[in-house]
Amino acid sequence: MRRNDASDALGALGEALHPFQDSWSHQGVPDVPLRPGLRLRPDLSSAHPEARGGWFSKAADRTYLHVSDVTNMARETFAVLQRYLQHNSQWRVRASADWSALEPIVREFAEASTRQQKDAWAVKHIPRDWSASVEAGRYLSLPAGPASFARQFQAVRPPSALASSAEVPTALLEAANGFVNAWIGTRDVAAAAEFVDTTALGDGLAGTLETTSDAAPKVVREWSRRFLAMYLVADHWEVDAAGHADPQHPEYATMPETSQGEGPFRTLSVLQPPKLGADHFVVLEKTPPGPGFGVALRMSDLPYEVVAFVWREIDGRWLITSMFYVLN
Known part of the structure; x- marks a missing residue:
């Protein structure tokens, strides 16, 4: 003032x-x-x-x-x-x-409660020479309607002070790229979930999922498939409405464990996986049971959401021991 x-x-x-x-x-x-x-x-x-x-x-x-x-x-x-x-x-x-x-x-x-309604409002009330008025609702987490678009997954490159490219094992890069290609490239959620260590992931989800019974591996595997499948869904509003893979949400069981050809959780027709390099990883810790490496992905149409994965070598194989998302 x-x-x-x-x-x-x-x-x-x-x-x-x-x-x-x-x-x-x-x-x-x-x-x-x-x-x-x-x-x-x-x-x-x-x-x-x-x-x-x-x-x-x-x-x-x-x-x-x-x-x-x-x-x-x-x-x-x-x-x-x-x-x-x-x-x-x-x-x-x-x-x-x-x-x-x-x-x-x-x-x-x-x-206005849908992307199309937000776009219509922008066309009606915003001068045409304002470029942002075009598809103003595309990046909003609202019902998407029939429109379709490509979702490009991009690896987040960490600051140089956190970069760990000199320490990233080749075997980890091969496993991580195999994971994203199965998950995003071929939309094979079940194959992608095979890169998840259910024991370690279950430990992290204790108190959220029932991980103490004999059914724990099955329950954790189901959760991991739902978590991965939700990022293939075209209409992310449906994902948010179903609780974003929160097992305590009343709509959790409605979330699919595989890619979907139709319905509210329909998979996007065009998904572009990233090519992960050593400079995309950070070392999280170097104490037993060995170093953990983290990598995070952004999605072109979901700019306020980041999905992250923690990798560790377990019995000679690089596996995901934790995965979560963060809303900005």
């Missing part, structure tokens, strides 16, 4: 508005990331409160579930921008619209 420094003040205001606006979707008791199951940093909390779906859900950010909050947030944002122009009148080029005229437009956006 500073006077006589309008450009710098506008940048600072823009940065401050983001947490201010998120305070509506993040209201409530914070959740613990990776609850249930493995907790990477139990001393940190997720901005998505448990009452709004928690860390493993995008429900807190879905406007159509919180129309009043979105409208209130927009009204207060409008008031802040009005104050900015009062302090920096040289940037005003026309009289401001009245909030009563803007409110129904904001509410229309908030109530």
Whole structure:
């Protein structure tokens, strides 16, 4: 809001508005990331409160579930921008619209519950010369409808300070690339799940899955197949609605263990696996039972989600001992 420094003040205001606006979707008791199951940093909390779906859900950010909050947030944002122009009148080029005229437009956006509806809103209300108005809803975790597209999986290259390319065994690279080619390239979820060590994975999922009975290997294998299959699904909204492979979610059992040709969990027709190199891995620890290596993947149409895998050598074979996702 500073006077006589309008450009710098506008940048600072823009940065401050983001947490201010998120305070509506993040209201409530914070959740613990990776609850249930493995907790990477139990001393940190997720901005998505448990009452709004928690860390493993995008429900807190879905406007159509919180129309009043979105409208209130927009009204207060409008008031802040009005104050900015009062302090920096040289940037005003026309009289401001009245909030009563803007409110129904904001509410229309908030109530739009599919990607197509968000796109239609953008075409209706955003100037055509704004390039981002094209397919504005593509990257939103909302029902996708009949549209299809390619999902490209990209390996996350860690910072140079964490890179471990000199220490990555050739056998690990061969196993990891065999895994992604089976999982993504040929959509053979069962074959990809054979790269998972059920004992180690079950230890990490203790308290989430029933891993103490004789059926534990079968239960863990089913979970791993569901986890892998969900990233082949075209409509990721369906995945989120079914709990993102959370075994405690009431819709968990509806998630498939294989790629699907039709139905709500239909597999994308075009999936592009990454080529994993040594520079994509980080050494997680070097203590017994041997070094662990981590690798993370991003998806071209899911920019706010990362899926990670931990590999260890067990009885002479490189296997996945942990896999999880993180929502940004």
